[in-house]
Amino acid sequence: MSVNGTYDGRERGTFPVKAGLAQMLKGGVIMDVVTPDQAKIAEDAGACSVMALERVPADIRADGGVARMSDPAMVEAIMRAVTIPVMAKVRIGHFVEARILEAIGVDYIDESEVLTPADEEHHVWKHDFAVPFVCGCRDLGEALRRVGEGAAMIRTKGEAGTGDVVEAVRHMRTVMKQIRRAQGMGEDELTAYAKEIGASLESLRETRSLGRLPVVNFAAGGVATPADAALMMHLGADGVFVGSGVFKSGDPSDRAKAIVKAVTHYEDAHAVAEASKGLGAPMVGISARSLAPEQELASRGW
Amino acid sequence: MSTTAKVGVLALQGDFREHCAALRRLGASASEVRTQAQLDGADALIIPGGESTSMAKLMDAYGLRAPLQAFARGGKPVWGTCAGLILMASRLEEDRPQPLGLMNLAVRRNGFGRQADSFEAGLSVCGVPGGPVRAVFIRAPLITETGPGVETLASLESGEPVAARQGTLLASAFHPELTGDSRMHRLFLDMIPSGGAS
Numbered sequence: 001m002s003v004n005g006t007y008d009g010r011e012r013g014t015f016p017v018k019a020g021l022a023q024m025l026k027g028g029v030i031m032d033v034v035t036p037d038q039a040k041i042a043e044d045a046g047a048c049s050v051m052a053l054e055r056v057p058a059d060i061r062a063d064g065g066v067a068r069m070s071d072p073a074m075v076e077a078i079m080r081a082v083t084i085p086v087m088a089k090v091r092i093g094h095f096v097e098a099r100i101l102e103a104i105g106v107d108y109i110d111e112s113e114v115l116t117p118a119d120e121e122h123h124v125w126k127h128d129f130a131v132p133f134v135c136g137c138r139d140l141g142e143a144l145r146r147v148g149e150g151a152a153m154i155r156t157k158g159e160a161g162t163g164d165v166v167e168a169v170r171h172m173r174t175v176m177k178q179i180r181r182a183q184g185m186g187e188d189e190l191t192a193y194a195k196e197i198g199a200s201l202e203s204l205r206e207t208r209s210l211g212r213l214p215v216v217n218f219a220a221g222g223v224a225t226p227a228d229a230a231l232m233m234h235l236g237a238d239g240v241f242v243g244s245g246v247f248k249s250g251d252p253s254d255r256a257k258a259i260v261k262a263v264t265h266y267e268d269a270h271a272v273a274e275a276s277k278g279l280g281a282p283m284v285g286i287s288a289r290s291l292a293p294e295q296e297l298a299s300r301g302w
Numbered sequence: 303m304s305t306t307a308k309v310g311v312l313a314l315q316g317d318f319r320e321h322c323a324a325l326r327r328l329g330a331s332a333s334e335v336r337t338q339a340q341l342d343g344a345d346a347l348i349i350p351g352g353e354s355t356s357m358a359k360l361m362d363a364y365g366l367r368a369p370l371q372a373f374a375r376g377g378k379p380v381w382g383t384c385a386g387l388i389l390m391a392s393r394l395e396e397d398r399p400q401p402l403g404l405m406n407l408a409v410r411r412n413g414f415g416r417q418a419d420s421f422e423a424g425l426s427v428c429g430v431p432g433g434p435v436r437a438v439f440i441r442a443p444l445i446t447e448t449g450p451g452v453e454t455l456a457s458l459e460s461g462e463p464v465a466a467r468q469g470t471l472l473a474s475a476f477h478p479e480l481t482g483d484s485r486m487h488r489l490f491l492d493m494i495p496s497g498g499a500s
Binding site: 008010011012013014016017020024025026027044045046047048049084085105257260261264265268 | 315352416441458460
């Protein structure tokens with residue numbers, strides 16, 4: 001199958017088809033899972049998708065060393081276990097890992113700073129793939145550079161594997177603030193602003209007219225509680241990724257259900273309160289502020 | 303011209319905002335539905351695209367199953383797109399999720415395959431004037447059987463039915479809310495007795 005290949009009158013791998021799946025995930029929670037059993041728990045809890053990986057970010061952080069794409073056999077086992085879409089991660093710039101995941105038929109690829117980057121200058125040219133990509137960002141310029149390379153979905157990076165929501169908040173607030181700033185600009189100011197943030201003028205103009213990113217934008221990196229998830233929705237996220245927060249907690253199934261409910265009913269404080277009751281211990285976490293610069297994952301990506 | 307009909311869009315998960323936007327482009331009133339009280343205030347309902355398992359879980363967790371069934375059986379128009387079509391079916395080929403059983407349809411989830419098999423195609427829809435619509439199919443459900451009272455409104459070149467109507471109920475396996483073409487929404491508004499909009 002080729003990109004934009006047509007037979008039966010069907011066009012596969014087009015941008016509307018790639019960005020469309022992200023539209024279907026909105027208002028939902030995407031959970032990191034490391035086994036088929038965890039994937040089933042996530043699906044039963046109402047997750048709209050799962051991220052299949054060998055180690056959750058908290059363990060990648062603890063273990064150190066090089067973090068790579070997961071064993072395709074392990075990803076396939078998770079694909080067989082659930083009927084919701086399955087995502088998997090590749091290292092930044094590692095287009096061969098991406099071709100492998102495309103070949104086994106994963107539904108979305110996360111070109112992720114959580115893994116050790118394979119290329120410190122280039123990201124994957126994602127337009128050449130039929131499979132859609134989601135990429136991380138810390139600000140509007142980074143988001144629009146990734147969209148320019150073909151990302152069909154964006155997530156703010158946060159600081160994965162910490163259970164500390166502070167960086168997720170910083171990145172979401174930054175993106176939203178910059179969009180509002182662009183909306184108040186004329187063409188001459190916008191040209192200078194595009195240069196300043198490292199985005200193309202065309203994509204910045206589109207963002208200004210939409211009043212939002214041109215693709216779906218989820219929050220990620222440090223979400224550990226129903227309240228964290230609802231907070232990110234209030235700040236403008238279309239949905240939430242929960243990495244280590246579910247399966248590093250005391251009762252994953254109850255916490256997963258509670259986070260799903262908090263995202264659906266984020267505007268209803270009573271519902272979020274109900275969802276927050278009696279969940280047992282959250283993941284212990286580490287303060288993002290205590291990390292040395294070389295321990296920060298969010299600064300990976302360019 | 304009447305703009306009195308209130309169209310609810312089930313807003314548990316999925317692309318409900320895109321449906322609301324399409325309705326508003328036609329001058330109709332659109333509101334998000336998350337509770338029974340919000341459902342009771344609507345004259346018609348759209349069940350949007352999204353993940354049918356997530357939506358079914360949330361529907362049951364918030365006691366919306368019986369009210370949704372009563373809403374449809376009371377004759378108020380309901381339109382399901384993709385995940386919405388799955389939830390409206392009478393029978394699924396898998397054991398989960400439990401559908402609402404509103405239309406005489408048997409459905410296979412992800413019947414066209416995974417995301418790699420998602421596609422766009424031109425589609426002529428009975429009752430939609432102005433030429434084919436651009437239909438976007440995302441991990442779309444396959445209608446494997448249509449029962450009594452179900453009229454097929456559109457089929458792919460390869461023959462699979464992808465839009466159907468049964469009285470006041472409408473279902474499509476694709477996503478008219480994603481394309482900016484509001485003609486399918488017009489078709490649905492015209493099914494509301496008081497008239498959805500101009």
